[in-house]
Each structure stands twice: as C-alpha cells, then as structure tokens.
Amino acid sequence: MGTIPPSAPGRFGMALAALALAATACTSAGGGDDPGGSGSEAAVLTIAPEAGAEAVAPNTPVTVTAENGTISEVTVDQVVPGQAEDEASPFEMTGTLSEDGTAWTADWNLAPGADVTVTATAENADGEPTELVHEFTTEAAVEGQRLELSHNFPTSGETVGVGMPITIGFDLPVTEKTAVENSLKVVSEQGVAGSWRWLDDKTVVFRPETYWEPYQQVSVEMHLAGVRAAEGVYGVRDHRLEFEIGRELRMDMNVPDHEMVVTVDGEEVRTIPVSNGDGTSNFSTTSSGTHVLMERYETLLMDSDTVELPAGRNGYSTTVQYAVRTSNSGEFVHEASYNGNIGSANTSNGCTNLRMDDARWFFENTLMGDVLETTGTDRVKEWDNGWGYWQPSWDEWLAESATGEPQVTDGSNPPGSPFGAQDGGTDEE
Known part of the structure; x- marks a missing residue:
C-alpha cells in the first residue's frame, strides 16, 4: 500500500476529542444551491463501515470515497468504554489518500470494543465543503482471545549497540503473521531496510540489513489494537517503544x-x-x-x-x-x-x-x-543461539519474513496490509 508522508497533503490524523455531530446517512452532499451561480455540483461522500453498524470486526478497514470533489480531511475518533487512560493508544489514526484525492483508507485496524466516530470532509471544484459523519461500534475481544504484548527487547529509554535486534513477544500464538508484521512499524533517524523473522508463534525479531548507524533514535510503533492474530483472536492495545543507538x-x-x-x-x-x-x-x-x-x-x-x-x-x-x-x-x-x-x-x-x-x-x-x-574455531555459532541473528545473510533473513518484503525505517508504513483475513478466512498460505 502506498503512503503519503505525514507532512504532505492527504495524510490525516485522528481527532483527539470526539466530535459532537449526529450520524448521517451513508452518503452526503453539500447543502444548498451555489450562490455564485457557478453550477458546480456538491461533493458527495461515502463512508464504510455504515452508520449505526454494531459489532464491526476490528480488522475492517475504514474507507472514505468522494464524488464531484476531493477529500480534504478525515478524522477517526475511538473511545473504548472503561479503558484506563494509560491504556489508550499513543497514536492518531492515519490514512492513505489516492493520487486523485477521491479515496482514503485507514492505515491501521480499529480498537476492539470501541465507539467509533468517522468525520470526513470533501470540497467540490469551487472549494465548497461537504461533511459526513458516521458512528458505529466494533466487536469486543473475547476473554482468553485478547492478544497482549508479553515482552520486548530493548525496552524504552535504553541505549544499545549497533547490533541490537528488536524482539517482540506475545502472550498468545500468532497464526496470521503477515497481518501482525504489517502492524509493526520501525522508524529510525537514518532510514534503512530491515525485516522481521518469527522465532516461533509467539516471538518475532527485527534486524536491519546492516548494523544500525550509531548515535540515532529508533522507535517501534506497535499498532496491535484490532489486528487479527488468529481466528477469533484480536490485539487489544497499541504500544510504542523508543530507544537509542549509542557509539559504535x-x-x-x-x-x-x-x-x-x-x-x-x-x-x-x-x-x-x-x-x-x-x-x-x-x-x-x-x-x-x-x-x-x-x-x-x-x-x-x-x-x-x-x-x-x-x-x-x-x-x-x-x-x-x-x-x-x-x-x-x-x-x-x-x-x-x-x-x-x-x-x-x-x-x-x-x-x-x-x-x-x-x-x-x-x-x-x-x-x-x-x-x-x-x-578461528571450527564451531560455527547457530543463528538462533542467543542473538545470533547476524549469522544469516540479509537475503536468508529476509526470506523468512512473513511478508517477504523489506520494511524501510524512514517513516513509511510496512510493505503490506495490516487488516488480514476477513469473515473467518486466513491470510496465510
């Protein structure tokens, strides 16, 4: 999926406060005749999921389309009743806008058990705005089938060496590994190609193609809320990890x-x-x-x-x-x-x-x-003995990724979709 950098037109964040607007029909046009007499048609918006939908699967992508105009703003506000403040997502919902500005797709899954408000605005040829709001709810994650983070190395705030791998551990087995990999975004000040590799069904490791450049900050955005990790199993929380690469x-x-x-x-x-x-x-x-x-x-x-x-x-x-x-x-x-x-x-x-x-x-x-x-010895270190993750060549390491594609750490999104299988299917071959 192509992305638009956050600073470019067409990249929109999630509103931090819910908008007090009533839900409308599935499509909406701008109001009234054109007072200037230009004759331009009002923009018409469509949002999915539909307004009033209940128990929407969390891995359903939010989409917005526009006719007779281009999309100028989309916000997605999610409120999980009863969720503690420190459990709320550290990320705004971002999305990717088509080149012609008429279609927007959310980059990430929705939080389980959330009240969701999607507000979209489009403008016609004369710059006249049309706004549409949808409210719906997502399906809650079932007890015993709630994917949680169990551990990670390094931990936030640490300073580490240039060979440091990133290890993410989960409390439940992951069978839809492609969707989970595509929900993990690594960003470094000096962007490099890297890739994830699964050690087992609960542990995945990231390493760059070559050692990290020294003296830089690295972050890992774990967009796990709503990702379908296995049939009936959804991630419930997003996490952010930040650490520093020290001297070489x-x-x-x-x-x-x-x-x-x-x-x-x-x-x-x-x-x-x-x-x-x-x-x-x-x-x-x-x-x-x-x-x-x-x-x-x-x-x-x-x-x-x-x-x-x-x-x-x-x-x-x-x-x-x-x-x-x-x-x-x-x-x-x-x-x-x-x-x-x-x-x-x-x-x-x-x-x-x-x-x-x-x-x-x-x-x-x-x-x-x-x-x-x-x-100088005849005993070769095994790649999975400790952190022997530099033993395989880059091509060998990349071949074991569930996506089969490198992830570039320059701020761009992972190479594929985080939404995974829909309607009970599986995204694994």
Whole structure:
C-alpha cells in the first residue's frame, strides 16, 4: 500500500476529542444551491463501515470515497468504554489518500470494543465543503482471545549497540503473521531496510540489513489494537517503544591469538588478553561468528548443571564477576582470576576468560547490542543461539519474513496490509 508522508497533503490524523455531530446517512452532499451561480455540483461522500453498524470486526478497514470533489480531511475518533487512560493508544489514526484525492483508507485496524466516530470532509471544484459523519461500534475481544504484548527487547529509554535486534513477544500464538508484521512499524533517524523473522508463534525479531548507524533514535510503533492474530483472536492495545543507538563499539577476537581488540567509532581503544575454550569438544569450543552482547551480571555462579555438559567431562561450579552473555548455550565473557593462561593458552570450558581489571572495564564500557566478531574455531555459532541473528545473510533473513518484503525505517508504513483475513478466512498460505 502506498503512503503519503505525514507532512504532505492527504495524510490525516485522528481527532483527539470526539466530535459532537449526529450520524448521517451513508452518503452526503453539500447543502444548498451555489450562490455564485457557478453550477458546480456538491461533493458527495461515502463512508464504510455504515452508520449505526454494531459489532464491526476490528480488522475492517475504514474507507472514505468522494464524488464531484476531493477529500480534504478525515478524522477517526475511538473511545473504548472503561479503558484506563494509560491504556489508550499513543497514536492518531492515519490514512492513505489516492493520487486523485477521491479515496482514503485507514492505515491501521480499529480498537476492539470501541465507539467509533468517522468525520470526513470533501470540497467540490469551487472549494465548497461537504461533511459526513458516521458512528458505529466494533466487536469486543473475547476473554482468553485478547492478544497482549508479553515482552520486548530493548525496552524504552535504553541505549544499545549497533547490533541490537528488536524482539517482540506475545502472550498468545500468532497464526496470521503477515497481518501482525504489517502492524509493526520501525522508524529510525537514518532510514534503512530491515525485516522481521518469527522465532516461533509467539516471538518475532527485527534486524536491519546492516548494523544500525550509531548515535540515532529508533522507535517501534506497535499498532496491535484490532489486528487479527488468529481466528477469533484480536490485539487489544497499541504500544510504542523508543530507544537509542549509542557509539559504535565493536570487538574482534581471533581465538588462536589469545586477545580481543576493541574499537570505538573505528578507533582502537583497548587490546584485552583472553583465554577461550580448550576445544577438546564442541561444548568447550568457543563459537565463531557474530555474537551480540546480551544480559550481564556483576556476580554469577557458573554451574555446569545449567548446560548440557557432555558425558565424560568434569562438572564445575564457580562464581565469577563481570559476566556478559554472548549465547544461550552458556558462553559468557567474564572474569576468571583463577585462570593463569589468560593471554597465552585456551583452557576454558568455552567462555572467554579475562583478568579482573579487563573484565571490569569490559563490563562498564560495553552495552547490550554491541558486536563481538569471533573467528578461528571450527564451531560455527547457530543463528538462533542467543542473538545470533547476524549469522544469516540479509537475503536468508529476509526470506523468512512473513511478508517477504523489506520494511524501510524512514517513516513509511510496512510493505503490506495490516487488516488480514476477513469473515473467518486466513491470510496465510
């Protein structure tokens, strides 16, 4: 669906207050004869859904058409009775206007259980306005079938590294993935192509084609209210996520060299001696590939009972400091003062061991989302092991999107429709 930038003519927002106007018939013409005697016909408007409709499916698109004129304004006001103020949508309803100005379609779904007022205005050739108002209600989401956001990474207000993926989790399975993807809009100050990929029926991840440019703001508009996620299941709330991409800190580590080189904005700032996995098994081999820094702990018990330790290897239980996770299979960068081979030999169980002063510096100066590129081992990091989302090529990543098309983060809308299936069908092939 084509879009018109918010600042251009033809892009209209939702009124913040309900308009106290009575509903009219499905079409409306301007009033009275032309006092100037020009003979121009009054504009005629049509709005769907029809006035007075009840329990309209939330994923029904609002449309406005005009004859004998062009549309000059459309507002969509939605009030959900009993909804708390902090649950109200942070977004105005926007829409896309046809090139000739005679057809307008809402960009997003309607809130479930809402009282909706659509007010449209069109002007004829002489600039005389015609106004039409429709009021109707939408179907409420059924208890137990109300799609909610369960988690997201990062969270609002965080500053993250240039490799940071965006992860959105839901509390119910999503089968109509195309509609949900097209309800998630990523906007960055420096627009790039990116794409979503589903890890499972409840989790979807966005990454750009290349690493984020540093020093910029990123937002995610989650237009989830009214999206049909599965048969009978509708999203109930919109959400907005805002975070910042910080400086470009990257780390390169060739395992046989026993050192990690850290650069910030392209300038080398520190070389850190390390000891990696001894390589006697796949488990104890530090994985090669692109690692994205994840969660961190000032103190952490490293316990072999929490990982699938291969038979024949001795278990361990050791408390370490300044631990930063790089995978879900047990790999961390952490302090290991007990390891006398740091900088000279690889003798760990697969983690990257650092001396205390380097570990503290690493912990204090890195961010979630910073990138660690590791080479030199025969164990390749799996794309779904932690945040290994840079392991697939861009084409491989994009091919797994439900839409099959990139989403550009320059403020334009997602590449397809968020309305999904109508009348009990499905939008999935």
